[in-house]
């Protein structure tokens with residue numbers, strides 16, 4: 001094996017389209033870690049924010065972005081016994097995935113279920129893990145309840161749509177174009193709303209006979225959040241997941257009092273750190289649903305490593321339906 005590898009190395013904050021491929025030393029698997037030969041790397045909104053310098057964490061330069069990968073085990077570090085060399089694995093890495101090799105803690109690695117492609121595996125853990133934690137632990141979503149998903153054609157959004165259906169909810173999916181609505185209907189959403197051309201609160205009230213949604217999943221923030229605050233049912237839960245719009249909204253707390261609902265924060269990364277056993281149980285459930293085909297990440301596009309900037313640009317342009325993946329092997 002060579003000492004250097006192809007990688008997307010970020011030397012300064014800026015536009016994702018300025019990213020160019022370079023080289024970096026092949027990392028070494030330390031105690032309890034595995035070295036993964038990366039086949040595919042899933043792209044998530046935090047990757048874009050990290051490159052732009054807008055994320056809550058700011059890793060020192062130079063860094064390699066890429067937070068979730070699928071590939072094969074190349075080497076195991078001292079004391080790492082859970083995976084065999086050559087085994088197909090997926091891993092959550094936070095950084096380093098947009099490269100030919102990445103190291104991961106064994107605790108962050110899972111075997112890829114048989115029949116699942118590297119692209120689908122690389123697209124899965126972050127978004128579906130976030131949505132499951134949001135809807136199960138934070139939202140306490142129950143069968144028969146109505147779930148409203150904002151930004152529903154995006155990564156966490158489509159995961160919430162699929163998981164809401166698996167949990168037995170009626171799913172209202174909101175997105176910003178009619179193409180996205182057609183995609184969401186094909187993905188199993190019960191009702192769809194274009195929240196750019198329609199006032200969201202009015203549409204949801206009509207669809208719920210004036211009651212509002214029991215659970216709202218909001219990865220968008222800004223004006224979409226403001227609208228959602230007006231269509232939550234009594235005893236409802238408004239889940240604060242993210243701010244893809246770039247605007248962190250303000251919440252008038254009198255609404256929580258008057259309407260009798262809760263505003264609930266969701267932070268999947270912190271949940272995994274603080275409640276690893278519960279997070280592992282969630283992931284085991286999710287992998288079972290992935291293996292059975294009841295959950296399946298829709299892969300919008302696969303870009304070669306050299307076009308990582310264009311892959312990230314799709315997220316910035318609100319152009320993604322499902323997930324974007326970078327193929328490192330050039331498949």
Ligand SMILES: NC(=O)c1ccc[n+]([C@@H]2O[C@H](COP(=O)([O-])OP(=O)(O)OC[C@H]3O[C@@H](n4cnc5c(N)ncnc54)[C@H](OP(=O)(O)O)[C@@H]3O)[C@@H](O)[C@H]2O)c1
Nearest residue numbers: 045151154155156175176219242243244245266267268318
């Ligand atoms: N809390 C957590 O644990 C957690 C975990 C993962 C991600 N997140 C956060 O959740 C947010 C969404 O992540 P994601 O992976 O779902 O992103 P994504 O795949 O890019 O989807 C975001 C959606 O937001 C909508 N949007 C509205 N205004 C936008 C704008 N100005 N730029 C881009 N998109 C815009 C777009 O839908 P329309 O065009 O249809 O409106 C888009 O489909 C991010 O803020 C991310 O950091 C939080």
